[in-house]
Amino acid sequence: xxxxxxLMVINNTxxxxxxxxxxxxxxxFERIKSFPMLSEEEERSLILDFKQNHNLEAAHRLVLSHLRxxxxxxxxxxxxxxPLADLISEANIGLMQAVKKFDLEKKVRLxxxxxxxxxxxxxxxxxxxxxxxxxxxxxxxxxLFYNLGRIKAKLGIYENKELxxxxxxxxxxxxxxxxxxxxxxxxxxxxxxxxxxxxxxDDDEREKIDxxxxxxxxxxxxxxxxxxxxxxxxxLQKCLDQLSxxxxxxxxxxxxxxxxxxxxxxxxxxxxxxERVRQIEKKxxxxxSALMKEAxxxxxxxx
Numbered sequence: 256x257x258x259x260x261x262l263m264v265i266n267n268t269x270x271x272x273x274x275x276x277x278x279x280x281x282x283x284f285e286r287i288k289s290f291p292m293l294s295e296e297e298e299r300s301l302i303l304d305f306k307q308n309h310n311l312e313a314a315h316r317l318v319l320s321h322l323r324x325x326x327x328x329x330x331x332x333x334x335x336x337x338p339l340a341d342l343i344s345e346a347n348i349g350l351m352q353a354v355k356k357f358d359l360e361k362k363v364r365l366x367x368x369x370x371x372x373x374x375x376x377x378x379x380x381x382x383x384x385x386x387x388x389x390x391x392x393x394x395x396x397x398x399l400f401y402n403l404g405r406i407k408a409k410l411g412i413y414e415n416k417e418l419x420x421x422x423x424x425x426x427x428x429x430x431x432x433x434x435x436x437x438x439x440x441x442x443x444x445x446x447x448x449x450x451x452x453x454x455x456x457d458d459d460e461r462e463k464i465d466x467x468x469x470x471x472x473x474x475x476x477x478x479x480x481x482x483x484x485x486x487x488x489x490x491l492q493k494c495l496d497q498l499s500x501x502x503x504x505x506x507x508x509x510x511x512x513x514x515x516x517x518x519x520x521x522x523x524x525x526x527x528x529x530e531r532v533r534q535i536e537k538k539x540x541x542x543x544s545a546l547m548k549e550a551x552x553x554x555x556x557x558x
Contacts, residue, residue: 298320325350490547493550502542
């Protein structure tokens with residue numbers, strides 16, 4: 256049984272509260288409050304029943320008891336401008352996946368483990384929801400999305416608050432992004448910035464970010480999504496080809512790779528200063544963004 260079908264079985268064992276009807280959010284919140292929280296003993300018994308006996312009713316009870324947690328986490332992402340019902344639905348998918356994957360050897364309660372599956376599901380949904388028009392800024396946004404919390408933790412900033420202008424400037428310089436983007440992303444991430452806090456016991460101490468699971472390889476991408484991704488890739492390559500060789504190299508090595516080269520390394524390659532590399536990168540990114548918008552507009556006109 257694959258992931259999607261197994262989660263559907265868990266979902267359909269007894270109908271989860273519906274989010275499909277218009278204006279049903281308030282009634283949904285009221286409904287999930289009625290599901291009792293589980294004691295540690297009850298939780299352990301249900302997990303064993305599900306794992307050993309494949310009792311889907313036990314899995315469903317585990318999901319129901321944690322719906323409030325999923326909704327609470329989804330609410331922290333509402334500044335992204337996406338429908339709250341969709342965010343909660345994605346959170347519930349992450350919760351069901353956590354129930355499916357969890358085992359008692361984790362040495363933590365299910366809620367602790369589920370938090371990071373829920374956030375991973377929502378994060379993946381947010382990234383997949385970016386429109387084609389925004390593809391020119393996806394690389395920079397993803398860089399901010401995944402590195403802002405790490406840099407804030409390095410600076411000793413764990414609170415969910417506005418950043419000081421000097422801190423914003425420092426982060427923007429390190430990631431080579433606009434200061435306004437740092438401010439906006441910090442506000443959007445809300446309480447999710449302190450991912451470098453350690454969790455677990457002394458024998459298994461890890462950072463929270465280590466518990467985030469990249470589920471992209473486990474998600475069944477639809478054909479339409481694959482076609483859209485291919486189209487985005489072709490448009491991006493076409494626009495990169497219109498940049499100078501040096502500009503394209505810097506964009507690829509700084510924004511389109513999982514391990515970006517440092518400004519110093521690129522400066523050494525082209526025998527220019529670190530600041531000059533930063534200037535070229537900024538100008539090249541602006542040029543690429545303009546080219547992408549033109550390409551998207553042309554594609555839309557043809558369609």
